[in-house]
Amino acid sequence: MYNIDMDSLDLEKTYDLVVLGGGPTAIACAIYAARFALDVLIVGKIFGGLIATTDIVENYPGITSTSGQGLMEMFKDHMNSLNIPYITDEIRSIENAGDYYVLHSFFQKFKAKSICIATGSERRKLGIPGEAEFAGKGVSYCATCDGPFYIDKVVCIIGGSDSAAKEALFLAQNVRKVFIIYRKEEIRAEPINKKKVYENEKIEIINNTNVVEIVGKTNVERVIFDNGKELEVDGVFIEIGSIPNSEIAQRIGVKTSEKREIIINRKSETNISGIFAAGDVADAPFKQAITGVAEGVIAAYSAFDYLKEVKIEY
Amino acid sequence: MPLAYIFTKLIRDEMIKLTKPVELSLFMGNNIEDNENVRSVLKIYEESSNELLSIIEVSDPIIAKNYDVKHFPAILFINNEGKELIRYLAKPFGAEIRPFIDAISTFSGDPNYYESVIKENIEKIKPSIIKVMITNSCAYCPEIITFVNKFAIASKGKIKSVIIDIMAHPDISESHDVSSVPYTIINDKKTFIGMVGPEEVLQELIGGN
Numbered sequence: 001m002y003n004i005d006m007d008s009l010d011l012e013k014t015y016d017l018v019v020l021g022g023g024p025t026a027i028a029c030a031i032y033a034a035r036f037a038l039d040v041l042i043v044g045k046i047f048g049g050l051i052a053t054t055d056i057v058e059n060y061p062g063i064t065s066t067s068g069q070g071l072m073e074m075f076k077d078h079m080n081s082l083n084i085p086y087i088t089d090e091i092r093s094i095e096n097a098g099d100y101y102v103l104h105s106f107f108q109k110f111k112a113k114s115i116c117i118a119t120g121s122e123r124r125k126l127g128i129p130g131e132a133e134f135a136g137k138g139v140s141y142c143a144t145c146d147g148p149f150y151i152d153k154v155v156c157i158i159g160g161s162d163s164a165a166k167e168a169l170f171l172a173q174n175v176r177k178v179f180i181i182y183r184k185e186e187i188r189a190e191p192i193n194k195k196k197v198y199e200n201e202k203i204e205i206i207n208n209t210n211v212v213e214i215v216g217k218t219n220v221e222r223v224i225f226d227n228g229k230e231l232e233v234d235g236v237f238i239e240i241g242s243i244p245n246s247e248i249a250q251r252i253g254v255k256t257s258e259k260r261e262i263i264i265n266r267k268s269e270t271n272i273s274g275i276f277a278a279g280d281v282a283d284a285p286f287k288q289a290i291t292g293v294a295e296g297v298i299a300a301y302s303a304f305d306y307l308k309e310v311k312i313e314y
Numbered sequence: 315m316p317l318a319y320i321f322t323k324l325i326r327d328e329m330i331k332l333t334k335p336v337e338l339s340l341f342m343g344n345n346i347e348d349n350e351n352v353r354s355v356l357k358i359y360e361e362s363s364n365e366l367l368s369i370i371e372v373s374d375p376i377i378a379k380n381y382d383v384k385h386f387p388a389i390l391f392i393n394n395e396g397k398e399l400i401r402y403l404a405k406p407f408g409a410e411i412r413p414f415i416d417a418i419s420t421f422s423g424d425p426n427y428y429e430s431v432i433k434e435n436i437e438k439i440k441p442s443i444i445k446v447m448i449t450n451s452c453a454y455c456p457e458i459i460t461f462v463n464k465f466a467i468a469s470k471g472k473i474k475s476v477i478i479d480i481m482a483h484p485d486i487s488e489s490h491d492v493s494s495v496p497y498t499i500i501n502d503k504k505t506f507i508g509m510v511g512p513e514e515v516l517q518e519l520i521g522g523n
């Protein structure tokens with residue numbers, strides 16, 4: 001029924017394609033794979049991926065405005081309509097068993113003739129004193145999750161990306177004041193979001209500044225800047241980009257860039273045959289849900305093509 | 315399309331797939347509005363289930379005391395032996411619909427992905443309560459709820475899961491000093507802030523002995 005449909009899951013089977021990930025890239029890849037009549041299974045740690053943590057998505061063609069969760073609900077409906085099995089689990093390692101791959105989780109193992117790695121990325125940490133100590137006590141990496149705790153309070157967002165701007169706009173709906181603290185001259189949000197930020201009276205941008213410490217007693221009370229100044233805040237939202245989840249791929253020899261992104265070609269192929277990658281984990285210069293979806297779809301097609309080529313009889 | 319319509323449709327589309335009978339208990343307190351809020355949502359589940367889901371309304375304080383229900387309204391999954399497996403101090407609507415339906419279907423006897431591993435380790439797991447504090451805007455909460463409920467069902471109640479909407483029960487969140495969700499607490503000791511996977515929770519349940 002929901003996300004572990006045991007009826008359509010067969011652990012003995014060697015799947016044509018196992019997709020790793022639970023974000024838009026993985027689901028899009030699986031939808032196309034199912035439509036190419038491939039036996040496909042998705043194993044994802046968190047359904048929805050990163051996009052599900054955003055309050056508003058207004059750049060996905062065909063959908064004028066929805067929430068990240070709303071978008072992923074639509075993806076889920078689409079996935080369910082094709083009876084694609086989805087497992088909530090984390091793949092720990094991939095083993096090359098000759099004709100096929102074995103994917104190991106703590107709970108099960110899955111056999112796959114081909115794999116698409118769509119494991120996205122992890123939020124990057126600042127690595128400053130107070131960050132770990134106050135995690136969950138004023139330090140947050142998810143505005144939609146934790147925003148409700150800061151009604152009428154003062155918060156800051158560290159980072160100047162489009163995501164940071166969107167988080168600021170979301171938080172500004174309910175907090176008293178949002179400071180965006182950015183290390184460079186000007187935030188680099190999509191112009192449409194940047195304009196909204198500048199027009200929002202509750203949002204103030206502090207440029208050319210780094211936070212060097214988060215301070216408090218039991219909860220966050222203030223942040224200290226590299227110029228020695230301090231700012232009193234109740235919450236610190238950290239939005240400074242992310243690190244690709246490419247470690248399991250690296251361990252079986254998939255090539256990655258110096259930023260740890262999986263290197264793919266225009267067919268979403270990696271350097272290892274039968275292993276494809278797509279979305280935020282891969283090395284595209286511009287990463288969005290729609291670009292991940294497109295790469296995921298290409299990966300499905302390439303897997304289909306690959307399986308035709310290798311013609312494995314089971 | 316209004317969200318309430320989308321969510322109601324989701325319940326109808328999914329509950330129709332239920333194949334075995336299930337009974338849930340709704341423990342009601344003194345706040346009529348709160349009771350009605352949850353009852354009306356459960357009605358949608360019940361009415362969409364081909365008469366396979368029955369909601370038993372409980373207002374007897376003695377039964378509530380027997381199950382140690384102090385916060386209302388509370389939805390309890392109680393097995394044939396009268397043992398509580400899952401408790402919801404949250405309205406199963408919005409993002410909480412899918413994990414709730416999943417719990418219902420697993421509770422009805424549908425296959426459980428974690429059953430074999432929980433059974434293998436059941437001797438090593440001491441009786442445990444996993445509390446998951448959530449808000450309805452938290453994207454990661456449904457994922458944790460899904461597997462902790464399945465752990466509870468697979469363990470036949472040796473592990474109990476309690477799902478708490480902290481906006482509806484601020485006193486509980488304050489007593490645990492919660493300012494971030496999902497916030498998972500095992501046996502009122504070990505806490506996980508943010509997303510935590512089934513493996514880490516299971517290891518805590520085993521290692522926590």
Ligand SMILES: Cc1cc2nc3c(=O)[nH]c(=O)nc-3n(C[C@H](O)[C@H](O)[C@H](O)COP(=O)(O)OP(=O)(O)OC[C@H]3O[C@@H](n4cnc5c(N)ncnc54)[C@H](O)[C@@H]3O)c2cc1C
Pocket residue numbers: 020021022023024025026043044045046047048049050051052053054056057058059060089090091092118119120121162163164166167245248278279280281287288289290292
């Ligand atoms: C605040 C914010 C706002 C954003 N707003 C927009 C927007 O408006 N529009 C837009 O298009 N994009 C937006 N983005 C970017 C967008 O979220 C990402 O580009 C998109 O989610 C990438 O999708 P993905 O599936 O490749 O990766 P992710 O969404 O990161 O998903 C990766 C998935 O893989 C899972 N996973 C990781 N490791 C494993 C493993 N070992 N085994 C199994 N599963 C694993 C993860 O749990 C997760 O489910 C935003 C991002 C942020 C942070």
